[in-house]
Every structure is written in C-alpha cells, then in structure tokens.
Amino acid sequence: MSAEAVMWVAVIVGVMVVVPAVGFSWLRRRRGRLRERFGPEYEHAVAAAGNRRAAERELRARRTRSGPLDIQPLDPDSRRGYAERWVSVQERFVNEPGPAVSEADLLVRAVMAKRGYATEDFAQQVSDLSLRHSRTLEHYRQAHEISGRAGDGWVSIQELRQAMTHYHALFDDLIGGDQRTLRAQAAARSPMTLPHGAAAPHR
Numbered sequence: 061m062s063a064e065a066v067m068w069v070a071v072i073v074g075v076m077v078v079v080p081a082v083g084f085s086w087l088r089r090r091r092g093r094l095r096e097r098f099g100p101e102y103e104h105a106v107a108a109a110g111n112r113r114a115a116e117r118e119l120r121a122r123r124t125r126s127g128p129l130d131i132q133p134l135d136p137d138s139r140r141g142y143a144e145r146w147v148s149v150q151e152r153f154v155n156e157p158g159p160a161v162s163e164a165d166l167l168v169r170a171v172m173a174k175r176g177y178a179t180e181d182f183a184q185q186v187s188d189l190s191l192r193h194s195r196t197l198e199h200y201r202q203a204h205e206i207s208g209r210a211g212d213g214w215v216s217i218q219e220l221r222q223a224m225t226h227y228h229a230l231f232d233d234l235i236g237g238d239q240r241t242l243r244a245q246a247a248a249r250s251p252m253t254l255p256h257g258a259a260a261p262h263r
Contacts, residue, residue: 094119098119098190100194100197101119101194101198102119102194104197104198105118122187129176129177129188131175131176132175132176133175134171134236138174139236142167142170143235145167146167146228146231149164149224153220153221153224157220157221158210158220161203161206161224164203164224164227164228164231165203165204165207168200171231171235172189172234175234186201193230196229196230196233197230199227200227202222202223203223207223210223
C-alpha cells in the first residue's frame with residue numbers, strides 16, 4: 061500500500077472515530093440542558109414516555125407549544141392579597157374540607173392567570189408550568205388528581221389534607237418572595253391561621 065493510501069486510510073479511520081465522539085458529546089450537552097431546564101420533570105417525562113429519546117422530544121416540543129410566554133411577577137399588594145386568601149382557604153378546611161380543596165384549586169389557577177399562565181386546559185398548564193416551576197409541578201399533579209376524585213365521589217380526609225399540602229407547594233412557588241413574611245402578615249390578620257403545609261382535622 062502506498063504512503064498516500066495509508067494516509068487516506070488514517071484520515072478515514074480518524075473521521076470514523078471523531079464523528080461519533082462529537083455526536084455523543086453534543087447529545088450529552090443537549091440532554092444536560094434539558095435536565096437543567098426541567099429539573100424533576102425530566103425524569104417524570106422519561107418514566108411517562110418509557111423511552112428517554114421520546115421524552116426528550118416531548119420536552120423540546122413543550123418549549124415550542126408554549127411559545128414566548130409573557131410571565132409576570134406579582135406586585136407586593138397582589139402577593140399579600142393572595143397570601144391572605146390562602147389563609148382563608150386553610151381556615152375553611154377545618155369545617156368544609158371538600159369545598160376548601162376546590163377553593164384551593166381555584167386560587168392556584170387565579171394566581172396562574174394573574175402571572176400569565178394558561179388555566180383552561182390541564183395539559184397545557186402542566187406544559188407551561190414545567191418551564192419555570194418543575195420543582196413543584198408533581199405537587200400540582202397529585203393535588204389535581206385528588207381534587208378530581210373528590211368531585212366524582214368520596215375521598216378520605218387524609219387525602220384532602222394531602223391535596224391542600226400539594227396545592228400549597230405550587231402556590232408558594234407561584235407567588236414567590238419571602239413566604240415567612242407573607243404568612244406572618246396574613247396570620248396577624250387572622251387568629252385561626254393553620255401552620256404552613258398543615259390542615260386541621262375535620263370535625
């Protein structure tokens with residue numbers, strides 16, 4: 061084999077080695093960006109799809125479907141107002157756990173609408189929220205599931221209590237800011253305030 065032929069063989073072998081390595085590196089970086097962007101939602105999507113590549117296609121598609129969301133932070137007065145409304149919902153849970161859970165769902169969606177999120181279609185809500193609130197999105201899924209069963213029939217007080225806790229997790233994430241300060245301000249206006257994430261037993 062001539063020297064020129066040997067050189068070309070070496071070039072071809074080099075390309076065959078380098079191209080897959082570059083492709084793998086690119087794929088790993090893209091996967092890392094998805095993990096960073098979606099947080100816990102990444103693994104949820106993989107589990108739901110049963111296939112990592114299919115899940116990644118779905119997550120990338122979410123960004124396209126959601127489009128350029130115009131999400132706005134809440135002003136201080138709105139945040140205080142919503143925090144006080146949440147206290148009222150918790151107080152209602154003492155004697156009316158079912159209606160209180162329904163009210164919590166409405167309040168969470170009111171905050172979503174105020175900030176610029178979709179509120180009509182649950183699938184679209186999940187898609188939009190996953191871009192900024194993936195840390196608490198699973199809480200919302202579980203709250204929505206319990207709330208749906210509560211509307212169709214009987215659920216236990218413990219499940220309703222869990223739904224309130226799940227709604228509260230997303231609610232805090234949506235309104236942002238120092239939750240301790242907001243809760244203290246709301247508690248000062250209402251002596252029946254329940255502890256964060258807790259609900260009084262049904263009487």
